[in-house]
Amino acid sequence: MSAFIPWKVVHIELSENIPTLPxxxxxxxxxxxxxxxxxxxxxxxxxxxxxxMPATEVANLGLQTIVPAVGDLMLEKGFKKPLPEVPKHLxxxxxxxxxxxxALERPFAKLEGYFSQPSEASVxxxxxxxxxxxxxxxxxxxxxxxxxxxQEIVVVDNAPTSEATREAVAQIPNIxxxxxxxxxxxxxxxxxxxxxxxxxxxxxxxxxxxHSEWLTRLLRGFDHPNxxxxxxxxxxxxxxxxxxxxxxxxxxxxxxxxxxKTFDRQFFEQMKSKGVPAWEVGAGANMAIxxxxxxxxxxxxxxxxxxxxxxxxxxxxxxxxxxxGWVCRYEPAATVFHYHRSDSETLKHQMYHYxxxxxxxxxxxxxxxxxxxxxxxxxxxxxxxxxxxxxxxFLKGLKSFNRLLVSGLLGAFAGVIFYLQNRQLPR
Numbered sequence: 001m002s003a004f005i006p007w008k009v010v011h012i013e014l015s016e017n018i019p020t021l022p023x024x025x026x027x028x029x030x031x032x033x034x035x036x037x038x039x040x041x042x043x044x045x046x047x048x049x050x051x052x053m054p055a056t057e058v059a060n061l062g063l064q065t066i067v068p069a070v071g072d073l074m075l076e077k078g079f080k081k082p083l084p085e086v087p088k089h090l091x092x093x094x095x096x097x098x099x100x101x102x103a104l105e106r107p108f109a110k111l112e113g114y115f116s117q118p119s120e121a122s123v124x125x126x127x128x129x130x131x132x133x134x135x136x137x138x139x140x141x142x143x144x145x146x147x148x149x150x151q152e153i154v155v156v157d158n159a160p161t162s163e164a165t166r167e168a169v170a171q172i173p174n175i176x177x178x179x180x181x182x183x184x185x186x187x188x189x190x191x192x193x194x195x196x197x198x199x200x201x202x203x204x205x206x207x208x209x210x211h212s213e214w215l216t217r218l219l220r221g222f223d224h225p226n227x228x229x230x231x232x233x234x235x236x237x238x239x240x241x242x243x244x245x246x247x248x249x250x251x252x253x254x255x256x257x258x259x260x261k262t263f264d265r266q267f268f269e270q271m272k273s274k275g276v277p278a279w280e281v282g283a284g285a286n287m288a289i290x291x292x293x294x295x296x297x298x299x300x301x302x303x304x305x306x307x308x309x310x311x312x313x314x315x316x317x318x319x320x321x322x323x324x325g326w327v328c329r330y331e332p333a334a335t336v337f338h339y340h341r342s343d344s345e346t347l348k349h350q351m352y353h354y355x356x357x358x359x360x361x362x363x364x365x366x367x368x369x370x371x372x373x374x375x376x377x378x379x380x381x382x383x384x385x386x387x388x389x390x391x392x393x394f395l396k397g398l399k400s401f402n403r404l405l406v407s408g409l410l411g412a413f414a415g416v417i418f419y420l421q422n423r424q425l426p427r
Contacts, residue, residue: 004242007031007045009235013038014062021046021053031239031248034062038213039073039333040233041066042258069258069332121219123150123288124198128188129206130158130307133168135339140172142210150202150215152176156192158307159183185284185305186313193294202288204336209237211335218288218334226264228293228326229318231282232334233258242400243347244340250401253354254283254338261330268322275362275377276319281328284314286336297324303422304361309415310353312361319365344400351404352411359415360422367423382412 005028012018013035024030029047033040042065046053053061125143129136136155143153154176157165169177180191193201202218204210214232221230234254239245247253263281271277297320305313318328341347359378366374386409393402 004245006241007239007245009033009238011035012058012062014041014059014066018055018059018062020055021051021058023051024048031236032061033235034065036066036070038211040235040258040335041069043235072259073333121199121222122197123200123202123215123219124152124154124192124196125150125202125204125215126154126156126189126192126196127204127206128156128158128185128192129165130183130188131161131164132206133164136165136206137168137171139204139206139208139210140169140175142208144172145212146210146215147212148216148219151198152196154178154192154196156180156188156195158185158188184302184307186300186302186308187305189305189313190299190302193291193299199291200288201291203284203286205285205338207339208234208285208336211337214286214334214336217331218286221329221331221334222288222290224327226327227290227329228296228321229281229287229289229328230334231256231288231328231330232286232336233332234283234286234336234338237337237339239340241342243342243344246401246404247340247347251351251404254285256280256282256330256332258332260332263318263322263328263330265322265325265327271373272371273373273376275373275375275381276322276371278319278322279312279315279358280330281315281318282330285338286334287314289317293321293326296326297321301364303364303419304357306353308357309360309418309422310355310357310411312357316361316364319361320368323369323371344403348404348407351408352414355408355411356415356418359412360419363416363419363423 006026008024008027008030010021010030010032012032015037021030025048027048029045030051031043032046033043035041044061044065046061127136127139140153140155143150153174155165155169156178158180159182160166160179166177166179169175176195178191178195180188189203192203200219200222202215218230218232221227233256236244236248239248248255261280268276297317300313301316303309304316305311321328341350359382362374362378365371386405389405390402393399393405
């Protein structure tokens, strides 16, 4: 079997001079993310055989990629304002010129202005960590570069076995360090809530780097008092290993796309009989929640999350918010860069716990609300999903992918057992 060839992650700002993309002999290709005034608008894969690529081709590829996201941002609720009038000579062209189109009413500048309104809410950022001081330092440094700093930053050191995390936090000023000896991500997040003071609590993970406008744009999503949670886009920081590539491309758990999405009661009621896919709201590595939301529906369920069932503590919380009639929003302009697990064994372990947590969450949701769609997800959708993914992996010759699926399937069975063993724990 041939060795995996990495992909290079490249970011191109379309409002600036667009570069020629040189040949990249060390890489299988480029994972190119196109931006406009610091707003992510789409990505494309460019194979090494297509390189070098001149700037004009890069620009036109960028144009094709970003048009849907630009329209989504500029046209509130689908169509909030008239489209700029396009000159006839551009309409008649079979291949419109990128630079001429970008000059129309300066669309990027409009997008930038949309997110420039400051928020008056006080904000606490909570980061839960365990035995990853080097990654934590990198995350904390990116927090120091935010255009809108939070009122406080709380680091929760979860079940530490050394003083490494405390020492790492001490290197950076104005960080509140909290030690939580009981293991579990939900436990740590609940501890972070207890020790924070902000009206809004933003959560991120120690294995991410934050975009400088992350917090400003995350807060922009709280534009109505009914919005209780806002999540953002998670982009890959690198795709240097096969495990990182599979996690990003074949599994696609974190990137929820470049369109703003609102999840409300209508969405919930339409999906309830089929099983509400609350995980589509976003990712816990990039989310913010109003403090009052915890008074309304409770804290994170400590049976879920890393260190317990495995994951889904975030989506189960969003499920409760939606079930009680509140609104969640996905705002892709609020961006973080995530370092995926880099080796296959760690990814297999992660897959096992992802699916164990997912199944546990379905059972928790069913018992709490008696929404039968959760059981449909478990006993109908899940087997169909696995059957289709195994066929996909077989046809593509992806042995590593199918081994991951086996780990996930074992985790799904383990989720039922985990729930039965822990069904009486406090919620």
